[in-house]
Amino acid sequence: MKRLAAAVLxxxxxxxxxxxxxxxxxxPPFTIMxxxxxxxxxxxARALELAALYYTDRQPDSxxxxxxxxxxxxxxSSLAVPDGLxxxxxxxxxxxxxxxxxxxxxxxxxxxxxGAFGDSLTDHIYAMLALKIAPVDAYDADAAMAYxxxxxxxxxxxxxxxxxxxxxxxxxxxxxxxxxxxxAAFLLACMTEDGGWIGYPExxxxxxxxxxxxxxxxxxxxGAEVPPEAVGHLLSYQEEETGAFRFTxxxxxxxxxxxxxxxxxLGELVYGSVYARLAEAVNPPEPPExxxxxxxxxxxxxxxxxxxxxxFALTSGLMVGDELYRFLPDVNITRSQLAAILMxxxxxxxxxxxxxxxxxDVGGAWFADAVVYVSERGLMGxxxxxxxxxxxxxxxxxxxxxxxxxxxxxxxxxxxxxxxxAADPAFADAVRAVFTEGxxxxxxxxxxPKGEFSRLELAGLLMNLHR
Numbered sequence: 001m002k003r004l005a006a007a008v009l010x011x012x013x014x015x016x017x018x019x020x021x022x023x024x025x026x027x028p029p030f031t032i033m034x035x036x037x038x039x040x041x042x043x044x045a046r047a048l049e050l051a052a053l054y055y056t057d058r059q060p061d062s063x064x065x066x067x068x069x070x071x072x073x074x075x076x077s078s079l080a081v082p083d084g085l086x087x088x089x090x091x092x093x094x095x096x097x098x099x100x101x102x103x104x105x106x107x108x109x110x111x112x113x114x115g116a117f118g119d120s121l122t123d124h125i126y127a128m129l130a131l132k133i134a135p136v137d138a139y140d141a142d143a144a145m146a147y148x149x150x151x152x153x154x155x156x157x158x159x160x161x162x163x164x165x166x167x168x169x170x171x172x173x174x175x176x177x178x179x180x181x182x183x184a185a186f187l188l189a190c191m192t193e194d195g196g197w198i199g200y201p202e203x204x205x206x207x208x209x210x211x212x213x214x215x216x217x218x219x220x221x222x223g224a225e226v227p228p229e230a231v232g233h234l235l236s237y238q239e240e241e242t243g244a245f246r247f248t249x250x251x252x253x254x255x256x257x258x259x260x261x262x263x264x265x266l267g268e269l270v271y272g273s274v275y276a277r278l279a280e281a282v283n284p285p286e287p288p289e290x291x292x293x294x295x296x297x298x299x300x301x302x303x304x305x306x307x308x309x310x311x312f313a314l315t316s317g318l319m320v321g322d323e324l325y326r327f328l329p330d331v332n333i334t335r336s337q338l339a340a341i342l343m344x345x346x347x348x349x350x351x352x353x354x355x356x357x358x359x360x361d362v363g364g365a366w367f368a369d370a371v372v373y374v375s376e377r378g379l380m381g382x383x384x385x386x387x388x389x390x391x392x393x394x395x396x397x398x399x400x401x402x403x404x405x406x407x408x409x410x411x412x413x414x415x416x417x418x419x420x421x422a423a424d425p426a427f428a429d430a431v432r433a434v435f436t437e438g439x440x441x442x443x444x445x446x447x448x449p450k451g452e453f454s455r456l457e458l459a460g461l462l463m464n465l466h467r
Contacts, residue, residue, distance in 0.1 A: 044270060045384055047235050048072070050243030051263045052360075063089040064260035071267025071274040073361035073386065086123070091130035095278040100134040107131060108138035115143030121151060121160045121167055128174045133279045149179055156182030157190075165190045165197040166211045172218030173275065184224040187215055195229030209237040209245050209258040213265040220268055221275070231269060234262060271388060280390075296327035303329070306456045312466070313459035318344060329456035336367035336389035337455075338401060339380055341462070343370040347405040348377035359387035379404050396427040396449035398458075399440055403430035408437065417447035424449070439465065 052072050059080065060066045069076050087107040094100035107127060111117055117127035124147065131139045148171065151158055156179075160167040168187045175183055191197060196207030197215045212234045219226050237245045237258065244253035245262040253259065268274055295311070296302070302310050310327050313319035318341050321327050342348065357375045359382050362368050371387050374380040379401055382388070393401075402408075414432040423431050431447055434440040439461065442448055 043232075043235060044266075047238055047266055048270060049384070050238060050240070051266055052243075054243030054259070055263070062256065062260065063093050064257070064264070066093050067274055068260040068263040068267070070278070071264040071271065073267070073271065075363065086126070088117075088123070088126040088130040091134055092126075092275075092278065095130075095133050095282045100130070100282055101136060104131055104134040104136045105138060108136050111138075111140060111144065115140060115145075115147035117144070121158065122170065124148060125170050125174055129275060132174065133275060134282055145174075145176075148174065152179060152183065156184075156186035158183070161200070162202045163198075163200045163211070166199050166214045169197075169211070169214035169216075169218030172222045175222065180222040184219055184222040187218060188224070188227070191215070191227065191230060195227060195231070195233035206248055207233070208247050209234065209254070209262050210247060212237075213258075213261040217265045217268060220265075221273060226269070234265065237262060272390065277390065296321050297325040298327055298329075301329060302327060302456065306460065309460035309463045310456060312463040316462070316466075318462060319455065319459060327455065329454060331455050332392035332452050333398070333455050333458045334389065335380065335387065335391050335393060336365070336370065338393060338398070338458075339370040339374045339389075340367050341458075342379055342401070342405055343373040345405075348374070348379045356382045356385070359385060361386050362389060365389065393453055394449065395440065395442075395447065395451045395453050396423050396431055398453050399434045399447075399449075400427045400430040402439060403433045406439075408433040417442055418445045419447055419449065422449050423447070 051068075052074065055065075055069050055072065055074060058065070058069075060069065060076075066076050087103055087110070091100040091103045091107065094103055107117075108131060111127075117124045124144070128141075128144050128148065131141070131144075135141070152171070153159065156168075157164045158167040158171045165187060168183050168190075172180060172183050172187070187197075192207055194207075195212075197211040198205060199208050199211035212230065216226055216230055216234060219230075237247075237249065239246065239253055242253060244255055245258040246252060247254040247258040264274055271277070296314065299307070299310075306329060310329065313327070314321070319327065319337075355375045355378050357372050359371065362371050367389055371380075371389065375382070375387075380387075403410075408430070410429045410433050414429075414436045416432045417435050420428060420431060427449065431440075431449060435442070435447055440447070
């Protein structure tokens with residue numbers, strides 16, 4: 001098999017050159033797809049477009065509006081925050097600007113001796129969520145969780161406001177482990193045949209958009225599979241004319257509650273948890289006082305077998321760590337991080353035709369130049385005006401980008417892994433190429449095309465290419 005080695009040679013030469021620090025960012029795949037694959041990508045893309053049009057140039061009326069806009073990737077930094085917010089709502093809004101810690105300190109002081117915040121389940125859960133995004137020393141997270149678990153019924157659900165689906169979905173935003181699993185199972189058991197949830201059965205037997213949005217958001221937070229009919233049901237509340245959402249199927253558009261909640265969850269289905277993204281966006285506490293050393297600050301968390309690769313990534317300047325000098329070995333590599341690495345390696349010299357270079361979700365971010373670089377060379381493309389920089393990449397997607405970057409030529413001599421049938425047809429040739437070359441080999445003859453690809457795995461791959 002003949003391969004063009006010029007790109008690999010460029011890689012070897014450039015690894016010895018000092019390069020600027022790569023800021024780390026966390027988070028979508030190669031096509032717009034929600035967690036529920038039964039919903040057509042076109043439907044989801046259309047719903048996103050309508051939601052973005054609805055919120056374009058709109059002054060938010062509530063903190064839920066701000067979260068919805070943030071979930072869509074819109075810039076909310078210059079928006080006026082509504083007055084009179086609860087502390088937890090203020091923290092969530094301030095997180096979008098990066099400095100929620102003063103409010104976090106104030107909120108933590110309001111925690112009761114029993115671990116509770118306020119008198120309602122809503123206040124308690126949102127306080128836990130806000131302090132998870134911006135934690136402070138005064139907050140007793142264990143006591144807060146113990147208080148919440150004491151409210152959980154034996155069947156896994158939570159009851160409040162005359163309903164069970166909505167409070168259970170809300171609790172799933174902060175639950176972990178077995179408690180999250182039983183709550184998610186309970187929530188799925190409450191789903192109607194058409195994919196909806198009834199919020200308040202004592203008052204009505206009609207499903208509503210707010211309960212559906214809360215339920216889906218909770219399932220996503222718990223890592224549970226969201227049924228396709230649930231996503232389709234949520235999208236059925238959206239008005240085609242305005243992009244707004246109705247509270248009930250036959251009702252009028254509800255700009256105050258249904259719209260911001262449904263739009264936020266729509267963004268989460270495609271781009272990941274808005275709360276996780278807020279946690280990544282906040283300015284972290286002051287970094288360690290020690291100067292940048294010869295190893296990452298989380299060196300002890302890197303397994304022994306991977307430390308050579310991690311050290312290579314550091315000394316080569318390809319992956320220097322986040323603001324706290326952490327390597328984060330188990331975190332999945334994202335599109336923006338891979339784009340930055342490809343630009344540092346100067347891979348993909350050819351200029352491609354027909355690729356977008358301007359995206360609504362890039363702006364002036366640290367990875368903006370890298371996105372232009374990979375787009376101009378046809379190494380990585382966007383999705384209808386969005387680059388989706390924080391999406392994690394699967395193994396087959398990594399293979400696809402590397403095959404392009406290294407200019408691998410596919411021939412009939414290529415070997416293929418035993419699970420090649422699981423690969424997307426668009427990526428199959430790239431999988432065969434990197435598998436044959438030994439660049440990505442998998443385990444026991446399997447490639448695991450849809451599997452995750454961690455930062456430590458990429459460091460090992462880069463080190464092996466350098467050799």
